[in-house]
Amino acid sequence: MxxxxxxxxxxxxxxxxxxxxxxxxxxxxxxxxxxxxxxxxxxxxxxxxxxxxxxxxxxxxxxxxxxTEGGRKAALETIRRHRLLELFLHQVLGYSWDQVHVEADRLEHVISEEFEERVAEVLGNPRRGLHGEPIPSPGLEMPDREDRYLLEMRPNQRGIVQEVNDDDPGLLRFLESQGIVPGAGFVVLDYSAYDDNLRLRLDGSEAEIVLGASITGQILVEIAEPQAGA
Amino acid sequence: MxxxxxxxxxxxxxxxxxxxxxxxxxxxxxxxxxxxxxxxxxxxxxxxxxxxxxxxxxxxxxxxxxxTEGGRKAALETIRRHRLLELFLHQVLGYSWDQVHVEADRLEHVISEEFEERVAEVLGNPRRGLHGEPIPSPGLEMPDREDRYLLEMRPNQRGIVQEVNDDDPGLLRFLESQGIVPGAGFVVLDYSAYDDNLRLRLDGSEAEIVLGASITGQILVEIAEPQAGA
DNA sequence: ATCATATTTTAGGCTATTCTAATTTTTTGT
DNA sequence: ACAAAAAATTAGAATAGCCTAAAATATGAT
Incomplete structure (x- = not known):
């Protein structure tokens, strides 16, 4: 070690x-x-x-x-801590979605194995972080992902928001206000190659949302079966 | 600032x-x-x-x-964080009495004002730490203290354990096993100037405890009214 | 008051991390 | 293939901490 x-x-x-x-x-x-x-x-x-x-x-x-393999393990260790900490800060100390990142970025270098384990236990050994990111297991296995960037989706595809980039508080606040949080289901209504805008509607919502490339490139989604009918 | x-x-x-x-x-x-x-x-x-x-x-x-005054404030800020963290680690994450110090020593340099405030709130703005130490107020006022070292006590004096030095896990485990924790009341039975041993009995306990100078110099107590009789 | 012992300070160096400026290597466009 | 542009590297220096060994200063015992 x-x-x-x-x-x-x-x-x-x-x-x-x-x-x-x-x-x-x-x-x-x-x-x-x-x-x-x-x-x-x-x-x-x-x-x-x-x-x-x-x-x-x-x-x-x-x-x-x-x-290298050693470097990858070390990176995953830090990422695990970061994501557990974000969840902890939110659930135990009441931090908001967009506040957790900065604090976790400092704490992740300092907490002990013990702290990590206790936090994981208090949280019920979660598999996903506050923004939907997968949390490496205690043994530092990282689940393989099928997720794609929202940017890559095309009209009529259905998807579920999986993960949102955690390091821009302003963006996070905006996305939350639009209902774009991990777990949210949606349909892509339209995609404009001209300006890279994606128009979508969240499940059970009347409003349509238009998101530009700079945003849709930060959101990972799981693609569900295509929407019936054209 | x-x-x-x-x-x-x-x-x-x-x-x-x-x-x-x-x-x-x-x-x-x-x-x-x-x-x-x-x-x-x-x-x-x-x-x-x-x-x-x-x-x-x-x-x-x-x-x-x-x-200087500035240095004192900075020191108290760190001490406040340390003591809040010790309490937090114990009460929220289940750390034991003797484990908290080392972890708090690292975290105290890293947490934000926000973190400090939220922890204080979760704990109910405590005035005393896990080992009985006074916690500086948010405005960094430190209460004046009348406490004396257990070492200074003489036979027949009554006292209440106020604070135990937090940085020796082995000692803390021993003291806990003997019931010497903040809040515990006791009577001094005997003091030997020869070997600096102090014999005392905790309230409601049959057993007598003998403690040497190296230990009694680490425990702060509040002296209560003298024992009647004798 | 003086000498031996203690403590404190200086001097010179080491590591980790960063920077700027200069140089080298690679890529790219024609 | 070759010059211009882009990217990466070296060289040299700064800062915060720490160290060892040597020099300076205090203390205190007779």
């Missing part, structure tokens, strides 16, 4: 994990932008982490970075 | 606060020993902290250190 990882290292691993879920290997530039540091800092850190005894990163100059 | 204080700075201030409660000004050696760093490191840090814009410490070479 690797000794203690610093906050910075955990942040790098978590970020690289998330980025490499969509794109495979990731460049230092993207990591830098996501983390809010310069590319030079990333190169530096990445070199250190790929030169450890059991390396956490797989890296060779100019070729983009990927996590 | 001072910007953000690092974990290390908060630890220094907290330690200096506690040490200067008993002794007035404290030397670098004592601080170093308490904090587990070298005296040289303390000198270094102390010089930085006393040279800030609003200084947190009052210091001049070879003369011992004291907190």
């Amino acid at each position: 690797t000794g203690h990882l610093t906050d910075a290292v955990e942040d790098y691993l978590k970020t690289i994990y998330k980025l490499s879920c969509s794109r495979g290997r990731v460049g230092t530039g993207l990591i830098a932008e996501t983390l809010g540091v310069t590319p030079a800092s990333v190169t530096d850190m990445v070199q250190r982490l790929s030169g450890e005894d059991p390396p956490l990163l797989d890296y060779a100059k100019h070729q983009g970075v990927a996590l | 001072t910007g953000h204080l690092t974990d290390a700075v908060e630890d220094y201030l907290k330690t200096i606060y506690k040490l200067s409660c008993s002794r007035g000004r404290v030397g670098t050696g004592l601080i170093a020993e308490t904090l587990g760093v070298t005296p040289a490191s303390v000198t270094d840090m102390v010089q930085r902290l006393s040279g800030e814009d609003p200084p947190l410490l009052d210091y001049a070479k070879h003369q011992g250190v004291a907190l």
Whole structure:
């Protein structure tokens, strides 16, 4: 078992994990932008982490970075803590949907195994986080996902909101006000390739909602059977 | 308002606060020993902290250190968080008496104002911590105390356990097993100046307990009216 | 008052993390 | 294929903490 990882290292691993879920290997530039540091800092850190005894990163100059198995486990550990903490902050301390992220981002580096276990127990060992994200199991298995971005859906498809990006409080508040929360079912009414707008209606709602690409790219959905009739 | 204080700075201030409660000004050696760093490191840090814009410490070479008003407030803020967290860990997450200290020591540097407030509310704005310590008010007022060390008590005095030093898990487990917890009433039966042993009996208990100086110096008590007779 | 012992401070270094500026490598458009 | 643009890397430096070893200062015992 690797000794203690610093906050910075955990942040790098978590970020690289998330980025490499969509794109495979990731460049230092993207990591830098996501983390809010310069590319030079990333190169530096990445070199250190790929030169450890059991390396956490797989890296060779100019070729983009990927996590090793050890790095992936460490990233999932941090992600598990983050998502448990978000749920905990909401359910036990009454934080709102959009407030939890920032606090969890600091606490995730500091809580003990013990704390994590107790929180999980108090919450009933949840599988999904506050924003619908899957929570890695205690053994750090991450469920395979079939989810797609809402952006990819086409007219007449039915779907269920699975997950909403947790790190933009303003967006979260807006989505909540529109009823777009994990579990919500909906039908896509229309899609405009011209401006990347998606018009949809939530189950049991009269109102239609129009969402642009910048929003629909942040929402993961499970696609249900296609709507009967055209 | 001072910007953000690092974990290390908060630890220094907290330690200096506690040490200067008993002794007035404290030397670098004592601080170093308490904090587990070298005296040289303390000198270094102390010089930085006393040279800030609003200084947190009052210091001049070879003369011992004291907190300024700003330093005192910062220390009390950390102490408030620590004590609220200990209570929270116990009452909400089921930590035991002797487990809370270490976890609180890490969390205290990381939680937000918001977190502190919500925890205080969930706990009902408590005035005393898990081990009986007074909790600074939200406005950082610290109640004046009349408490004495158990060590100072003499035969036939009655007392009530007020506070037990929180940072030694083994000692805490022992004291709990003996019924010596905040709120417990007792009578001092005997005191031996020779070996600094104190024999006492808890209210409603048949058994007598003998405690040595190293223990009785860690327990604060409120002295009640003297025992009738004898 | 003086010398031995204690404590405290200085000096010089190390690590982790970040930065800026300069350089190198890769990609891309033609 | 090759120049221009984009991306990544190196080099050099800063900061916060910490350390060890050496020097300075206090204390206190006779």
